[in-house]
Amino acid sequence: MIDLRSLKSEFAPGSGANRVYSEIRYQDNRETRIDLTNGSLETNFQESVRGVSARSFSCGYWGFSAYSNPSKDAAIAALREATRNAKFLAGRSEKSNAGIAYPTAMQFKKSYASTKTPISPAIWIELLKALDNYIVKKYPDLRGRRLSLWSLEIEKQLATSDGSEIHTTVPRAFFQVSMTKDSKTGPVSFLDTRGGLGDLQDFFLDTPQSFESWIDEIYDMVSRKADGVKPTSGVYDVVLAPDLAALLMHEAVGHGVEADLVQAGSVLWDRLNQMVANPLVTYVDIAHTYDGAPAPRPVHVDDEGVEASDTVIIQKGVLKSFLNNRETALHFEQKPTGHARAFQYCDEPLIRMRNTALLPGTTRIEQMIASIEDGYYFMKPGRAQADTTGEFLMQVGTGFEIKGGKIGRVLRDSAITGFALEFMNSISMVGDEFHWDTSGYSCLKKQLMPVGLGSPALKCKVRVSGG
Amino acid sequence: MEHLSFDFVRKILSRLTALGFDQAEVLLGNEHLTEMEVDVSSFSLLRNTEADNLVLRAIQGGRYGSVVVSQLDDSRIQMGISKLQDQVMSAPVDEARAFAPQPLVAMNEMGPLEPQHYAMHNSLSQFLVAVGEAYPECVLKQALLRYHRGRRIRVNTVGHETDTTEGYYSFGVRFLSKRNGKTSQIGFNGSCAADLGTDLIEWGGIRRALESSVREINLTPLHGRFDGHVIIAPEALYILMGHWLQNLKDEKILSGVSPFRDKLDKPVCSPLLSFSIEPRGTSFARHEFLTEEGFGSEPSTIIKDGILKSYMLSDYASRKTGLPRGESSGLNWVFGAGKTRLPEMFGGIDKGLMLGRISGGVPAANGDFSGIAKNSFLIEGGYLSRPISEAVISGNIFDMFNSITAVSQDRSNDGIALIPWLGVDGMSIKGR
Numbered sequence: 001m002i003d004l005r006s007l008k009s010e011f012a013p014g015s016g017a018n019r020v021y022s023e024i025r026y027q028d029n030r031e032t033r034i035d036l037t038n039g040s041l042e043t044n045f046q047e048s049v050r051g052v053s054a055r056s057f058s059c060g061y062w063g064f065s066a067y068s069n070p071s072k073d074a075a076i077a078a079l080r081e082a083t084r085n086a087k088f089l090a091g092r093s094e095k096s097n098a099g100i101a102y103p104t105a106m107q108f109k110k111s112y113a114s115t116k117t118p119i120s121p122a123i124w125i126e127l128l129k130a131l132d133n134y135i136v137k138k139y140p141d142l143r144g145r146r147l148s149l150w151s152l153e154i155e156k157q158l159a160t161s162d163g164s165e166i167h168t169t170v171p172r173a174f175f176q177v178s179m180t181k182d183s184k185t186g187p188v189s190f191l192d193t194r195g196g197l198g199d200l201q202d203f204f205l206d207t208p209q210s211f212e213s214w215i216d217e218i219y220d221m222v223s224r225k226a227d228g229v230k231p232t233s234g235v236y237d238v239v240l241a242p243d244l245a246a247l248l249m250h251e252a253v254g255h256g257v258e259a260d261l262v263q264a265g266s267v268l269w270d271r272l273n274q275m276v277a278n279p280l281v282t283y284v285d286i287a288h289t290y291d292g293a294p295a296p297r298p299v300h301v302d303d304e305g306v307e308a309s310d311t312v313i314i315q316k317g318v319l320k321s322f323l324n325n326r327e328t329a330l331h332f333e334q335k336p337t338g339h340a341r342a343f344q345y346c347d348e349p350l351i352r353m354r355n356t357a358l359l360p361g362t363t364r365i366e367q368m369i370a371s372i373e374d375g376y377y378f379m380k381p382g383r384a385q386a387d388t389t390g391e392f393l394m395q396v397g398t399g400f401e402i403k404g405g406k407i408g409r410v411l412r413d414s415a416i417t418g419f420a421l422e423f424m425n426s427i428s429m430v431g432d433e434f435h436w437d438t439s440g441y442s443c444l445k446k447q448l449m450p451v452g453l454g455s456p457a458l459k460c461k462v463r464v465s466g467g
Numbered sequence: 468m469e470h471l472s473f474d475f476v477r478k479i480l481s482r483l484t485a486l487g488f489d490q491a492e493v494l495l496g497n498e499h500l501t502e503m504e505v506d507v508s509s510f511s512l513l514r515n516t517e518a519d520n521l522v523l524r525a526i527q528g529g530r531y532g533s534v535v536v537s538q539l540d541d542s543r544i545q546m547g548i549s550k551l552q553d554q555v556m557s558a559p560v561d562e563a564r565a566f567a568p569q570p571l572v573a574m575n576e577m578g579p580l581e582p583q584h585y586a587m588h589n590s591l592s593q594f595l596v597a598v599g600e601a602y603p604e605c606v607l608k609q610a611l612l613r614y615h616r617g618r619r620i621r622v623n624t625v626g627h628e629t630d631t632t633e634g635y636y637s638f639g640v641r642f643l644s645k646r647n648g649k650t651s652q653i654g655f656n657g658s659c660a661a662d663l664g665t666d667l668i669e670w671g672g673i674r675r676a677l678e679s680s681v682r683e684i685n686l687t688p689l690h691g692r693f694d695g696h697v698i699i700a701p702e703a704l705y706i707l708m709g710h711w712l713q714n715l716k717d718e719k720i721l722s723g724v725s726p727f728r729d730k731l732d733k734p735v736c737s738p739l740l741s742f743s744i745e746p747r748g749t750s751f752a753r754h755e756f757l758t759e760e761g762f763g764s765e766p767s768t769i770i771k772d773g774i775l776k777s778y779m780l781s782d783y784a785s786r787k788t789g790l791p792r793g794e795s796s797g798l799n800w801v802f803g804a805g806k807t808r809l810p811e812m813f814g815g816i817d818k819g820l821m822l823g824r825i826s827g828g829v830p831a832a833n834g835d836f837s838g839i840a841k842n843s844f845l846i847e848g849g850y851l852s853r854p855i856s857e858a859v860i861s862g863n864i865f866d867m868f869n870s871i872t873a874v875s876q877d878r879s880n881d882g883i884a885l886i887p888w889l890g891v892d893g894m895s896i897k898g899r
Binding site: 085413 | 634717827833
């Protein structure tokens with residue numbers, strides 16, 4: 001830890017055209033990971049990635065510098081180097097209309113760190129071994145199994161040249177079980193994950209027996225998938241379960257409103273204040289609190305010292321705002337609402353989502369399924385990709401046929417594709433039960449970033465690819 | 468930088484051995500990065516980072532532990548050592564854990580050891596001008612020119628003492644092309660080089676990708692479905708081969724998912740495919756002296772005429788399974804050159820797809836996969852006919868590498884891989 005207040009005198013903000021904005025950030029990412037693969041302890045590590053960085057903005061250019069040995073001297077060196085880097089670029093070319101927003105400075109301190117005593121890795125390894133023994137004895141027909149526990153606690157301290165001082169700690173922890181079973185067409189896998197905001201001891205400090213029904217459910221799904229069928233390719237009415245709908249909205253829509261990608265030509269760049277979705281759709285990037293409880297990845301102040309508030313992206317089908325940092329907020333003449341986030345101390349803040357949420361509607365999921373004569377119910381997402389055209393592909397790990405308004409056979413791995421705008425306009429029902437995803441998703445955009453994803457179930461139309 | 472020395476690392480090793488571990492290892496890494504970024508055709512960021520990374524490992528009675536520390540003051544190192552003791556005590560006995568002995572060469576330095584800021588700025592500036600002149604319809608969304616330097620000092624109690632340093636540059640671009648209100652799909656390309664002596668536009672496949680982007684402006688949706696030939700461009704092959712190779716590596720072999728567990732010296736793909744790893748190949752920008760576990764990296768043949776000749780396993784996975792250890796960590800791919808010229812590969816195809824890039828997830832455990840064909844063209848009557856969008860390509864990755872119809876003579880070198888164009892049959896392509 002560094003007393004960042006003692007470095008205030010090091011900022012050299014200047015004024016007018018020579019104004020220099022700067023920030024200094026100390027960060028410690030504390031990670032634990034334990035993987036038990038087919039009974040062998042494949043991974044058992046604890047890591048603390050910590051350091052100090054500084055970033056400066058001068059004449060339209062950014063400079064950044066970081067050191068892994070955090071100290072007052074390292075912070076001062078990083079600040080000077082960051083300013084020198086910005087001025088290096090500024091000295092070689094000129095930018096017009098380049099600037100950043102200067103919102104009200106923030107002083108803020110908040111820790112979500114667990115209040116329970118941390119547990120020795122030995123206890124977690126014993127838990128995994130006990131559950132692995134349970135699987136081996138009860139389900140000897142499995143080809144492979146993997147049990148993983150991991151946690152990541154991120155502590156950040158930030159001071160900016162315009163007066164913000166921040167100190168936050170946010171942990172998250174997950175437990176994942178994966179099983180692989182042979183089928184007539186080769187091996188089939190299924191995995192499930194639990195966890196969320198908190199540390200391992202907040203979620204999983206329990207007897208092995210308390211996890212056995214979950215293990216049984218995972219075995220049941222992998223067995224049913226082994227006997228599953230391929231979906232028939234084509235365009236269908238489908239129901240997307242909350243986890244899958246939340247990830248699809250994040251990839252296909254959320255990235256399209258990140259202002260840096262808007263500047264790079266996202267399909268939504270010229271759609272502000274226009275209808276881009278069915279009026280049933282209201283999509284919000286929650287800052288830290290939803291329905292009176294902390295969101296999975298609470299952000300109160302971002303890594304530019306900007307207060308984080310909820311950003312209404314789409315309101316009743318109308319695109320209302322992009323997600324901005326200080327620089328794009330000025331460019332688009334929008335209020336910065338705290339989206340600049342960096343994953344590690346050595347990363348510069350990028351525009352990122354926090355806890356994107358499709359707000360619930362009024363339809364029960366049973367009504368959605370009953371309304372489909374021939375379609376699919378897709379439950380568990382795999383990986384998803386979308387580009388700035390909004391074209392997306394999402395793998396589906398678990399799904400079912402819908403025939404005559406009823407759930408039918410289980411599907412093998414499949415995929416859905418489409419375009420963001422067509423997808424959002426095809427949404428015809430929005431479920432009444434909202435869920436936060438618990439898969440521990442981290443989004444990749446130059447840097448990894450833990451994000452929260454939430455949605456109710458949806459009825460929409462997509463292209464289904466069954467291989 | 469005074470901590471980057473054998474002396475510093477040996478002292479930490481002594482502290483571990485004093486605790487009575489059977490074996491111990493200390494690995495001190497130092498990574499430097501200088502990054503120059505262009506956003507929407509304008510310079511935006513100059514970033515440099517310096518990171519130390521201390522890995523402490525120990526084994527006692529077959530129990531193994533590993534701790535990573537990124538701050539090198541004495542109290543943090545002591546905390547790391549205490550955590551290591553806890554880990555070792557709590558780990559189950561696993562006789563497969565061991566440390567690497569001393570390799571033949573103890574010290575190596577390769578590539579530029581310092582970044583050249585002025586040269587980097589000049590190279591990027593010239594690239595912006597070159598793209599503007601040669602491809603005025605092309606809009607650069609982002610360009611990242613990076614200098615990387617990594618140094619690793621490793622000592623352990625089985626006599627290993629090595630100090631290796633590698634420096635190199637990497638360059639990645641994201642772009643699209645526009646004309647008369649029409650827009651191509653986003654394109655990506657990237658490459659590595661040991662120095663800045665060559666114009667960035669000539670690195671790897673960057674010029675080819677920019678040219679293709681301009682040709683993609685008039686893209687139209689693919690309608691209908693057909694099964695048939697696909698010519699896979701090097702950029703797409705890199706992704707697909709990466710998925711296939713996962714089945715020779717630790718996770719899929721240890722978890723039992725790989726179909727190649729008992730396939731050493733047996734056919735695993737088409738006899739047209741040969742693939743090897745050259746960790747210090749002279750035609751590449753990057754060089755690997757030691758594996759991630761500290762063994763000396765050596766060239767290895769992975770596939771010879773479709774026959775599996777080597778796995779790509781760590782020493783740990785090798786001991787767990789009884790299969791041979793990989794000779795390297797897998798840097799620098801070399802696909803064997805084929806006998807067919809690229810135009811001839813198109814010539815025999817009545818209707819097919821030239822797959823420029825694939826956007827999608829990872830194949831399922833049985834190998835089934837789907838992806839959106841990006842930067843891709845329809846092949847008709849033996850020629851590239853038109854750029855297409857909304858095409859989903861699907862198949863089984865094991866079947867695909869068994870159904871190779873041709874490998875091109877031409878290969879693209881992006882600084883870490885020498886990759887041809889590959890013709891495959893039996894793929895399903897579905898349009899709107």
